[in-house]
Structure formats: C-alpha cells, structure tokens
Amino acid sequence: MTDARRDPDDLDALRAASDVLGIDALLTVDERAVRDRVRGFVDAEIRPHIADWFDRGHFPVELAPALGRLGVLGMTLDGHGCPGRSAVEYGLAALELEAGDSGIRTFVSVQGSLAMGSIHRWGSEEQKREWLPRMAAGEAIGSFALTEPTAGSDPSSMKTFARRDGGDWVLSGAKRWIGLASIAQLAVVWAQTDEGVRGFLVPTGAPGFEVAVLEPKGSMRASVQTELNFDDVRLPASALLPGARGLRGPFSALNEARYGIVWGALGAARDSFEAALRHALRREQFGRPIAGFQLTQRKLVDMVVELQKGALLALQIGRAKDAGTLTPTQISLGKLNNVREAVAIAREARTILGGDGVLLEHSPIRHAANLESVRTYEGTDEVHTLILGQHLTGLDAFR
Incomplete structure (x- = not known):
C-alpha cells in the first residue's frame, strides 16, 4: 500500500491532479489569462465574504463597478464600451464566478447576457449609446422581465400588455422572478402588443412601476429576485426596442x-x-x-x-x-x-x-x-x- 497523501493546502496540485484529461492544455494563453484574472478576483473579493452575504440574504451591489473593471459585464459584446471577448473566455469567467457563488454569476448574466445583450442586438443606436457604456462599467444596472406569475416555461402565454396611446405606449401587467429589478435603473420588459411580442426599455423609477423583492429564500440568497407590477406605465415611443419582434x-x-x-x-x-x-x-x-x-x-x-x-x-x-x-x-x-x-x-x-x-x-x-x-x-x-x-x-x- 502506498502512502503519498496529497497536500490539502496545495490547491494548484490538487487541480492539476483532477484534470485527468489535460483539458487545461486545450486552452489558449489568452483564455487561461482571463480565467486566472477572474479566479484571482473571486478569491480576493468574493470568497472571504460569501458565507456572510448568503446568510444575511445580501447582494453586494457595490461589486458592480469592480465587475465592470474586471471586464465581465457584456463580455462578448463589441463596441459602446463593451469588452468584446470570445465566448470561451466568457465561459471560463462564468465558471470562476460561479465557483464563488451562483448569485454573483447570475448578476453578470442578467446584466450582460439578458439586459445588455437585448439592447445590443435589438436596440436603436441611441439606446445603445445611452445604456451600454454605463452598464459595461457597472455604473448602471439592468434587469430582464419576461417570466410572469402564470407564464414561466410558456412565455407565449404572457399577459403583460402594451397599448398605443397617441405617440406613447402604456404598459400594464406583472412579471415574477425578475433578477436585479430592485437595484436596477432599467428593465428590459417584454409584453404583448397588437403587433405581437415587443421589448421595451423601462426606467425603474417610472410612475406606476412597482417592485417587490421575493423573500425569504432558501436558494440564491446572495442575489436579488423580484416581482414587478406595471400600473399603466407610460412610455415614450423611444422606449421600444425597434429590432425585436416576436419571441x-x-x-x-x-x-x-x-x-x-x-x-x-x-x-x-x-x-x-x-x-x-x-x-x-x-x-x-x-x-x-x-x-x-x-x-x-x-x-x-x-x-x-x-x-x-x-x-x-x-x-x-x-x-x-x-x-x-x-x-x-x-x-x-x-x-x-x-x-x-x-x-x-x-x-x-x-x-x-x-x-x-x-x-x-x-x-x-x-x-x-x-x-x-x-x-x-x-x-x-x-x-x-x-x-x-x-x-x-x-x-x-x-x-
């Protein structure tokens, strides 16, 4: 019987031993550099605090600018101040962030993939210029409102509706399990219209926009999930995402x-x-x-x-x-x-x-x-x- 016990404090050696297939060697130098930079951030800024945040049900919103400086917000998007990194680099960053906590990675996903991604792909040039640079820097926070109390896995049955009223839109309805909305400045809201499903950029401070935080939770406690109600929220024509039609x-x-x-x-x-x-x-x-x-x-x-x-x-x-x-x-x-x-x-x-x-x-x-x-x-x-x-x-x- 051999007794060459691995050192439990030598995490690098333990990771090398667990990479049985040598997957690390399949990554490029740039990909490993991104991974290591995000891993270092997680070790310094998340691990020492995450048990307390989870226990208290606290999301550290003060991390947003630091995540912006890290370059992980809207990570694969190009232009308008976005990082423009590869999909694999973003994947490695997501892996390291979730090794810290799923709630932190979820913030990056809601901000970058859902909210920023919708604006980047479907928004007007004016909408992109207004929001993307600040969101990439973590100076503005966005949310993404699709799921409803009675429309989760079947979004085609959504009841939230936006009707035209002169040159404006008037939004009514409810959304549920919406990440970040209570700390966000902007919500990307999807609603039925007479023209089918459309997307709208809705300031969270708009009259009639109501947010309730969903708690207490036994999961994702270092994160924010909310329920939204829209009581005839009036929006200008410029709030419409012009490129998005249908689901x-x-x-x-x-x-x-x-x-x-x-x-x-x-x-x-x-x-x-x-x-x-x-x-x-x-x-x-x-x-x-x-x-x-x-x-x-x-x-x-x-x-x-x-x-x-x-x-x-x-x-x-x-x-x-x-x-x-x-x-x-x-x-x-x-x-x-x-x-x-x-x-x-x-x-x-x-x-x-x-x-x-x-x-x-x-x-x-x-x-x-x-x-x-x-x-x-x-x-x-x-x-x-x-x-x-x-x-x-x-x-x-x-x-």
Missing part, C-alpha cells in the same frame, strides 16, 4: 444566458468537489484520512469523471459559439447535463463533509441550494429534455 427577441437573450450556465454550473460543482477533497485529506477516522477509504474515493472519482466530461462539453459548445455554428439544441444539451451533474456533485460533496457540511463555512451546501434555482431558471430540465426530444424525433411534445 425571437427574448429567446435570443435566453440562449446567451443558458450558454453561460453551461460553464457556470461547472464552477459550483468544481468548488464543491475541491472542498470535499481537501476535507477528506485532512479528516481522520479509524486511524487514517477518510480520503483513504474506498467509498470516499469512489465518490471523489465519480465527481471528477462528471467534471471532466462537463468541461469537454462546455469547451466544445464554446468553440462552436466562437465559430458561429452553435445551435439552441446544443445549448439545451449543455445546460441539461452540466446543471444536473453539478447538483449531484454538490450534494455528494456535502456527504463527505459529514455534519460539518451543513455549516456555511463549507461551500457545498450553499452550492447545492443555489443550483436548485439554476436548474429551474432559463429552462427547467423538463423543457430542455423536450427541446432535445423534438430534435431527435421531429415531434413537438410540449402540448
């Missing part, structure tokens, strides 16, 4: 957010695995580290197998996105697999920590709770399963 507008943004989740979920899973591995190397029972027992090693190995498979899947999807060949079905496959496996890894990691695993000083239970939300938003397991089922059979099973 294609919000769906394009959702696919961007789902892409980030493919990578981000791996971060929560990796952090859970690393917490379990370090604990197993330190914790001794029956005269030896619990990492030396067969059942513990099986748990650790199963985690690494899924982490490695998930990383290859995310990288393949990222390369396809950078090449312009990525399809929504491929994103669904990535989101379904990586979040499902991340949930399993976080739960299993908690078991290795034993009773201590319920304390917030250890990350797996926090990640496990957060991932229940990640599993639900931007398409549930069931929705992505049916997207893939339709692709395989040609038959729509949603109804």
Whole structure:
C-alpha cells in the first residue's frame, strides 16, 4: 500500500491532479489569462465574504463597478464600451464566478447576457449609446422581465400588455422572478402588443412601476429576485426596442444566458468537489484520512469523471459559439447535463463533509441550494429534455 497523501493546502496540485484529461492544455494563453484574472478576483473579493452575504440574504451591489473593471459585464459584446471577448473566455469567467457563488454569476448574466445583450442586438443606436457604456462599467444596472406569475416555461402565454396611446405606449401587467429589478435603473420588459411580442426599455423609477423583492429564500440568497407590477406605465415611443419582434427577441437573450450556465454550473460543482477533497485529506477516522477509504474515493472519482466530461462539453459548445455554428439544441444539451451533474456533485460533496457540511463555512451546501434555482431558471430540465426530444424525433411534445 502506498502512502503519498496529497497536500490539502496545495490547491494548484490538487487541480492539476483532477484534470485527468489535460483539458487545461486545450486552452489558449489568452483564455487561461482571463480565467486566472477572474479566479484571482473571486478569491480576493468574493470568497472571504460569501458565507456572510448568503446568510444575511445580501447582494453586494457595490461589486458592480469592480465587475465592470474586471471586464465581465457584456463580455462578448463589441463596441459602446463593451469588452468584446470570445465566448470561451466568457465561459471560463462564468465558471470562476460561479465557483464563488451562483448569485454573483447570475448578476453578470442578467446584466450582460439578458439586459445588455437585448439592447445590443435589438436596440436603436441611441439606446445603445445611452445604456451600454454605463452598464459595461457597472455604473448602471439592468434587469430582464419576461417570466410572469402564470407564464414561466410558456412565455407565449404572457399577459403583460402594451397599448398605443397617441405617440406613447402604456404598459400594464406583472412579471415574477425578475433578477436585479430592485437595484436596477432599467428593465428590459417584454409584453404583448397588437403587433405581437415587443421589448421595451423601462426606467425603474417610472410612475406606476412597482417592485417587490421575493423573500425569504432558501436558494440564491446572495442575489436579488423580484416581482414587478406595471400600473399603466407610460412610455415614450423611444422606449421600444425597434429590432425585436416576436419571441425571437427574448429567446435570443435566453440562449446567451443558458450558454453561460453551461460553464457556470461547472464552477459550483468544481468548488464543491475541491472542498470535499481537501476535507477528506485532512479528516481522520479509524486511524487514517477518510480520503483513504474506498467509498470516499469512489465518490471523489465519480465527481471528477462528471467534471471532466462537463468541461469537454462546455469547451466544445464554446468553440462552436466562437465559430458561429452553435445551435439552441446544443445549448439545451449543455445546460441539461452540466446543471444536473453539478447538483449531484454538490450534494455528494456535502456527504463527505459529514455534519460539518451543513455549516456555511463549507461551500457545498450553499452550492447545492443555489443550483436548485439554476436548474429551474432559463429552462427547467423538463423543457430542455423536450427541446432535445423534438430534435431527435421531429415531434413537438410540449402540448
């Protein structure tokens, strides 16, 4: 029997050992530089505080300008002060941010992929100039309002309506599970109109715009989710996103957010695995580290197998996105697999920590709770399963 126990305090060595397939070597120098820069930010600015933020149900809005300086807000967008980085670089950033906490990565996703992405793709030049530079810098915060109390997985049944009144629009209805709205200056709101679904840029201070924070929560506690009510909110014609018509507008943004989740979920899973591995190397029972027992090693190995498979899947999807060949079905496959496996890894990691695993000083239970939300938003397991089922059979099973 050999006894060359790995040092639980040498995280670089542990990560090198867990990269069994050598996936790190598939990344470019620039991609590793982005990853390392974001990882350093997470280590310095998020890890020391995240247990307290989660416990108090606090989102650190003061991080927004720092995330802007880090270059992760609207990361793949070009022009108007946006970073213009590659899809793989953004994916690696999302992974490292979610290794800190899903709530922080969700902020970056709502701000960059959903709100900024909608303005960048569908907005007028005036709208882009007004909002994108400030949002990229974290000086203005945006939200994205699509889901409603009775229209979650089926956005085509939304009831929020915008009617024309002279040269204005008048918005009425309600939205639910809307990230960031209580701290945002702007909401991208999707509504039915006589012309079909359209998008509107709605200042959160507009008369008739009401926000209620959804709490208390057992998941995503270091994040903000809200319910919105629109009581005849009057908007000028310039509030309309001119390029967005129909559900294609919000769906394009959702696919961007789902892409980030493919990578981000791996971060929560990796952090859970690393917490379990370090604990197993330190914790001794029956005269030896619990990492030396067969059942513990099986748990650790199963985690690494899924982490490695998930990383290859995310990288393949990222390369396809950078090449312009990525399809929504491929994103669904990535989101379904990586979040499902991340949930399993976080739960299993908690078991290795034993009773201590319920304390917030250890990350797996926090990640496990957060991932229940990640599993639900931007398409549930069931929705992505049916997207893939339709692709395989040609038959729509949603109804």
